[in-house]
Amino acid sequence: MVFKMPQSYLSIEQAKEAGREGTVVDLRGWVYRTRGSNKLVFLVLRDSTGIIQCVGSKDDLGEEVFKRSKELFIESSVTLSGTVHKDERAPGGFELHLNRIEAVKAAEPFPITKDQSEEFLREKRHLWLRSRKMNAILKVRSTVTGAIHEFFRGRGYYEFTPPIFTPNACEGGSTLFEVKYYDDVIYLTQSWQLYAEAAIFSLERIYDVSPTFRAEKSKTSRHLSEFWMAEMEAAWMGYREAAKVAMDEVRFITERVLERNRADLELLEADPSRLERALSKEWPMITYTEALGLLRDRGGLEVEWGKDLRTIEEEKLMEHFDTPVVIIQYPKEVMAFYKPVEPDAEAPGPVARCFDMLAPEGYGEIVGGSERDTDMDSIKKALEKQGEKVENYDWYLDLRRYGSVPHSGYGLGVERLISWLCKLDNIKDAIPFPRTMTRTFP
Ligand code: ATP
Ligand code: MG
Numbered sequence: 001m002v003f004k005m006p007q008s009y010l011s012i013e014q015a016k017e018a019g020r021e022g023t024v025v026d027l028r029g030w031v032y033r034t035r036g037s038n039k040l041v042f043l044v045l046r047d048s049t050g051i052i053q054c055v056g057s058k059d060d061l062g063e064e065v066f067k068r069s070k071e072l073f074i075e076s077s078v079t080l081s082g083t084v085h086k087d088e089r090a091p092g093g094f095e096l097h098l099n100r101i102e103a104v105k106a107a108e109p110f111p112i113t114k115d116q117s118e119e120f121l122r123e124k125r126h127l128w129l130r131s132r133k134m135n136a137i138l139k140v141r142s143t144v145t146g147a148i149h150e151f152f153r154g155r156g157y158y159e160f161t162p163p164i165f166t167p168n169a170c171e172g173g174s175t176l177f178e179v180k181y182y183d184d185v186i187y188l189t190q191s192w193q194l195y196a197e198a199a200i201f202s203l204e205r206i207y208d209v210s211p212t213f214r215a216e217k218s219k220t221s222r223h224l225s226e227f228w229m230a231e232m233e234a235a236w237m238g239y240r241e242a243a244k245v246a247m248d249e250v251r252f253i254t255e256r257v258l259e260r261n262r263a264d265l266e267l268l269e270a271d272p273s274r275l276e277r278a279l280s281k282e283w284p285m286i287t288y289t290e291a292l293g294l295l296r297d298r299g300g301l302e303v304e305w306g307k308d309l310r311t312i313e314e315e316k317l318m319e320h321f322d323t324p325v326v327i328i329q330y331p332k333e334v335m336a337f338y339k340p341v342e343p344d345a346e347a348p349g350p351v352a353r354c355f356d357m358l359a360p361e362g363y364g365e366i367v368g369g370s371e372r373d374t375d376m377d378s379i380k381k382a383l384e385k386q387g388e389k390v391e392n393y394d395w396y397l398d399l400r401r402y403g404s405v406p407h408s409g410y411g412l413g414v415e416r417l418i419s420w421l422c423k424l425d426n427i428k429d430a431i432p433f434p435r436t437m438t439r440t441f442p
Contacts, residue, residue, distance in 0.1 A: 009079070013049035016094050020084045027052070027096070028079040028104070030130070036070040043069065043101075044091070045080065048135070053090040054082060056098030069101045075130070077104040118426070125433055126442045136264035137429060140257055140422055144414060145209050147256040148230045151249050152207035157232065160199045160206035162192035168392055175214040177225075188213035191411060193338070194396050196233035197372060200407055201399065207232040209414065219437060220311065221426045222364055224415060226435040233409035239371040240285075242408035243326045243355040246367045247283050249412065250324060250357065254279060257421050270423035278323040278360065285326040285355075289347045291317055305348045308334040314364050321360050328355040337382035340373040355410070363420040369410020376400045 008026050015025045029047035036042060041056045058066040072078070082096035112124055112131075121128045128134055149159070165186045169176055177188040192208055199206050209230045216223040232245065254275050257265070265272045286294070291309070295301040299316045303309070308330065309317070318325065329351035332341050339352035354370035373379050376397060383390050390397075415430035428434035433442065 011049040012045065012047050012052045015052060015084055015096070016050075016092065021086055022083065024081055024083050024099070025096070026079065026081045029077070031072050031074050031076045031078060031107070033074060034070070034072060041066060041070050041098075043072070043098075045078070045096075046130070046132075050092065051132070052092060052094055052096055053087075054080060054096040054098050054101075056082075056101060060097070060099050061101065065101060068103070072103060073107045073109050075110045075127075076107040078102060079104060122428065122434065122439060123441070129432060132267060134429070134432075136261075136267045137418065137422055137424070138432065139264050140261045141414075141418055141430070143257050143260050144253055144418055144421070145228075145230075147253040148207070148209050148249070148412075148414075150256070151252045152232065155205070155245075157205040157207045157234075158203045160192075160196065160203060160208055162189065162195040162208060162210065164189050164211065166190075166194075168194060168396070169388065173387070175216060177213045177215050190214055191229065192231050193233070193372075193409060193411075196231060196409060197396070197399055197407065200233050200235040201403065201405075204235045205232075206234075212411075215437075217437060221428075222311075222416060222419065224427055224431060224434055224436055227427075227431065228414040230412040230414055231409060233407065235405050235407045237408045238406065239328070239353040239355055239369065239408050242369050242371070242410055243285065243328065243357070246355075246357055246369060246410050246412065247324070247326065250366070250417065251279060253417065254421065265422065268422050268424075270421065274322070274361070274423075275421065281323050283323045283325060284321065285328060287329045287345070287347070288327055288331065288351065289329070289345075291327050294320060306331045306333055311364060314358055315362050318358055318360050318362065318364075324357050324359050324366065326355050326357050330354055330356070335370070337379060337386050337388070338372050339370040340375065340378070353408075359416070359420040361420065361423070363416065365413075366416040366420065367410050367412045369408065371406065371408045374400055374404045374406060 009028050010025050012027060015027060027045060029045045031043055032046035032051050033044040039058050043054045044051050045054055078101055080098055080101040082098040085095045085097060087095040112127055166189050167186060178185050179188060189212060196206060209228060212227055212229040216225060258272055258275055262272050292303050292305060295303055295313060295317055298320060301316055303313055329342055329345050332350040332352045335352045335354055339354045341350050342353045345351045356365050357367035358364060359366045380390050383393055415427050418430040419427050424430055
């Protein structure tokens with residue numbers, strides 16, 4: 001057949017709007033499910049907005065079309081028309097009584113059938129994107145990234161785009177991806193931070209949402225090799241204020257998702273009321289030292305002061321909270337070179353002016369941030385201690401030579417946040433085509 005593109009097609013969502021009942025509508029999409037009897041064909045149609053059950057009788061469709069429509073495999077693309085009926089028994093509460101159905105392209109038997117393993121679905125991710133689950137997650141993802149832009153622009157921040165190829169490490173050499181670069185070697189970015197620190201001397205307050213690469217050798221359900229980080233950097237700002245911005249940002253994004261994606265959250269069985277509950281409360285800010293105290297007194301878990309919190313400790317700690325929690329002042333020793341010492345802290349050892357935000361329900365760290373050291377000598381010392389060549393960072397040290405100011409910034413893991421909002425089992429489902437140590441396909 002020749003495919004014509006009339007203007008009058010409605011989306012499935014529009015077909016279900018009030019006032020359409022009893023009218024004839026034209027729809028287009030893909031066959032989501034079919035079954036039939038001698039006299040009737042039942043077909044569920046899918047488009048980007050949802051699904052609707054359609055029923056056609058041999059009498060209404062005619063012998064020939066009836067026969068062909070019964071033979072359509074799922075995921076065939078079709079156009080059809082029919083009358084909208086309210087029907088409590090139909091999924092979504094509506095049913096379309098068909099008077100026409102045409103295949104745009106009949107599909108081959110679809111490889112994804114019921115009850116397949118998560119690994120198989122990832123192998124077929126190019127097709128699995130069409131599932132109701134992925135459709136809902138991708139819609140939430142679109143709201144999340146849109147809300148990040150909205151949040152920062154609303155506060156007068158500029159969007160600033162960093163390079164992706166970088167000559168320096170930011171988060172330590174062990175997770176750097178090397179790339180052949182002409183006759184040389186270069187790295188994929190681990191964070192925009194060093195470049196953001198250069199840019200604040202021009203723009204003062206900046207943000208971005210961009211791809212980030214880390215060769216994570218441990219296989220966890222919250223690490224990807226390629227992920228998206230939403231970062232901000234602001235001149236004249238301390239780490240506590242930055243932590244406050246991070247809380248406001250996560251709240252703002254959560255509100256937007258509740259406004260726009262309630263149906264998606266429900267489809268994902270990610271009860272929206274848990275997010276509403278989190279929004280209705282204050283989010284605690286505690287120190288690392290206090291966190292160790294909580295772990296000891298309420299969790300019976302003794303952590304030696306000075307050790308970074310591992311996943312099990314974070315999980316144990318978050319059992320006491322149903323909102324995100326900000327933890328400030330981690331031990332200076334375990335922090336990246338650019339985090340300065342907080343002299344006004346009550347702690348057994350030197351701590352940094354830094355913070356992490358942990359999500360409840362076992363989702364762990366979603367934000368990491370800090371003030372940035374402005375003292376040349378202490379940066380040099382910390383770099384040397386991390387085994388970096390100080391001369392490679394000379395351009396970065398220029399930022400301390402020419403009009404340095406106090407400044408802070410943080411990175412929000414977009415997929416980590418989506419995982420919490422959507423209550424996902426694995427971070428791999430928070431991104432369309434996941435990249436991990438063991439997966440680069442499709
Ligand atoms: P983790 O300890 O969980 O590996 P990190 O301390 O290395 O995190 P940061 O360097 O602070 O993380 O990065 C900022 C944010 O980016 C983190 O809070 C997290 O939300 C996200 N993030 C970091 N690494 C990954 C990763 N491999 N995959 C997905 N998100 C990540
Ligand atoms: Mg990490």
